[in-house]
């Protein structure tokens with residue numbers, strides 16, 4: 222499933238993938254809005270499964286149906302396949318590939334699920350149309366994404382407000398959409414889906430986990446170069462914010478709630 226097209230930049234990166242916070246996700250915690258729609262025997266695509274922790278729960282729900290995760294980042298493909306092996310879940314496979322250009326025939330899947338991926342894709346409607354193509358008639362699209370400006374940080378955090386504005390600008394420059402959830406339902410409709418339902422939820426995240434992730438991400442030399450060259454921040458400002466995040470996580474009153482929004486629809 223390789224191709225000659227230029228892959229989009231994944232701003233969060235693959236450094237230390239096992240510790241990026243994604244491995245705390247499960248189908249119960251992040252996709253319980255989809256679970257009632259899953260039935261044994263369904264054929265499911267997970268577009269951009271990352272380390273596959275949500276995918277494994279989906280695989281259990283549709284067994285003996287088969288679940289395929291198509292993931293662009295090779296480090297995650299390896300992690301996800303190892304996790305499936307370790308958990309003894311045999312009806313799931315993780316393949317390296319670009320979920321915008323799938324090697325599957327039209328009308329292959331009963332469900333296409335994709336969580337926290339549209340915000341990293343330059344043209345999300347192109348992705349939704351591709352997923353529409355590979356769904357059977359009556360099949361379910363199930364997408365979840367975030368809106369960074371709707372996250373909550375009581376009482377306050379360098380992760381919110383203008384603290385990480387330079388990160389969001391780099392993310393947008395790389396073709397991403399930090400506030401993806403705000404347009405997600407309309408894009409699902411524009412891609413041709415009907416019977417759309419939407420919802421959302423907050424997930425509390427350990428500040429220590431955030432402090433173990435964000436400073437590394439923003440100190441990454443390629444990231445600093447891009448932010449500085451583009452005039453989004455100085456290297457000094459980035460270092461100050463990195464240190465502020467580490468100090469914030471030591472505060473017993475630090476909280477971090479991530480805002481997630483989902484949209485479910487059907488291919489007519």
Ligand SMILES: C[S@@+](CC[C@H](N)C(=O)[O-])C[C@H]1O[C@@H](n2cnc3c(N)ncnc32)[C@H](O)[C@@H]1O
Pocket residue numbers: 229231233243246268269270271272273274275291292293294297318319320321335336337338341342
């Ligand atoms: C924030 S992670 C979410 C992973 C997983 N869905 C979860 O919620 O735990 C986004 C994932 O999308 C993958 N990704 C980004 N663009 C992709 C593409 N065009 N095709 C396949 N995967 C892609 C990234 O490599 C990354 O693993």
